[in-house]
Amino acid sequence: MPHTSRQKRTSNPAQKRLQVTSSDGWTHVTSSNNVRRVMRTSRVPSAAQAKEEEESILGPAEAPARLTFDDLQTQYAAHQDRWVESETWKTLSKLLAEQMRERERIVLNDDTAWGPVDAIVCIGLGSPSGFLRDGWVDRRTVSMYQLAALDSMATQLSRSFNSFPFSSRSFQFCKTNSSRKKEGPDDSIPFSFPIYAQDPVFNGLDCLLLESLGITIVNDPVAFERITQNTLLFCPGAEKKHLELVLPSNPCLVFGGPLEMADSEVIQSYTSRVESRGLVPFTINEHAFWKMRLYFRKEEAQEEE
Template sequence: MPHSGRKKRNPVSAQKRLEVTDDDGWTHVTSGSNVRRVVRTTKARSDRDTDKVDETEPVLSPAEAPARLTFEELEAQYRGYKERWVQSETWQKLRVQLDQRIHDQETETLSQDLNVDGIVCIGLGSPSGFLRDGWVDRRAVSMYQLAALETIKDVFTSSFLPPLKNHSDIQLRLSPPSLRLLCKGANRSSSFPIYAQDPVFNDLDRALLESLGMTVVNTPVAFERVTSKTLLFCPGAERKHLDMLLPSNPKLVLGGPLENTESSIIQAYAEKTDSRILVPFSAQEHAFWKMRLYHLAQVEA
């Protein structure tokens, strides 16, 4: 005899999440009832390419931060992530690799081959909020990647310092690199811009990035900032975005891996570079999984 008092299971609530694989092979985790796709028509801004490109992709909304999270709490959380990143072997080895690119090891002067005048960050994700209607939590990944972005920025801004003005500047210049990196606000310069773009950024994310001297921009502004003198920081950029970015021949790329992506554009760029894989990051291995630092030695005319 059936139990008339038993509640029937709601088929909608039972469907907790879905994995949606798009045409580019990327898998997105989302709730089944809220995913939607639209056709976006974008026009390339380059004078050499004015064709319209039709793209079908999920509409990404700003990540949902916990209701009671304040900026002060988020900032304190970030300091903890940054401290672990700065102390890691991954950062120590990456800093040496960057220094080798920036400085001529024989003359101990700035390398003439490396002419980088800014950083563009694509696909960082949200340091404060949950993605895909709250089903995906990659805040720790974004925090560590943001710490990497800030320390990389500090290496470049401390390498291309303006003329010394006072005694405190001299003391800072003579300090070890690790101390310079930890100096809050040290050597931040508007002449070395850092642009960050991701549709999932919320107000807290924007406030955090801007407090670190970065400029948060909306799509497609960051795409237009990539030149042959750019360091492209793209830990979460999708393949179709790399197809748009890499023809600009950025001088350095931190991301990937770019090899074996089944994209002729990405493969062509990778073949023109030399690269070093990052040491595995033990605190959060997925934050820099198989990522490489790519250096484009020469840009074709």
């Protein structure tokens, strides 16, 4: 006899996976109901529509509810200590020093228009404090170590201003009372330069942390417009489309990559004009600097400027 009084159990349907397509053509698969659906059509979106669609996917990262700025600073200090004691930084620091000495030699011998690094532009750092929406990997530690690398490189380059041989030409440096300035005759940094960081995932805590290090947060496309031939481009997480926008500006130093693997004529054109050195593996967290390199222009390319 059938059990007519028993109610039929209804099973919960499997959560439907969504495909979200950003303006650069990448399709993101997600099971979240919070991500706006984007219809794939043959219609080419306008620039405003493309920007709106991208921002709907790449917004500020969500920081843990109980995380305070003091906690974030403590976390950063611990990451920075481990970074500056690593063989990776010691090797990179020596390479930076070599490049600064080479630039000094060019100015003294050839009297070219080259001078010290006049700005640092950071693109694609990621969020040191928050989770990316629907992200597969927690990249907060990676961003922390990369920020420590940026901070260390900026400090070393700032100190190189003290000994740089200024000629009769007028270099456009800014004398500043930056928060980066240290006290004492040995650590005095009389000259400084702007440091810009741009990433749509920065949240409020990220901005406070970066600003405490003397870094200016800018919105798209301001960072791209700040790059000159005397700029250090710090781009550990930059996408191909962004690299194609900034590398034609011919920055003197680029930290990131590996650029040689990019399927792009613009990027390959840049790599053909420069040399590079790989980093010693960062054994504490290999993902933070996986196969990254420091790129610098060849001497013959410098003399042609």
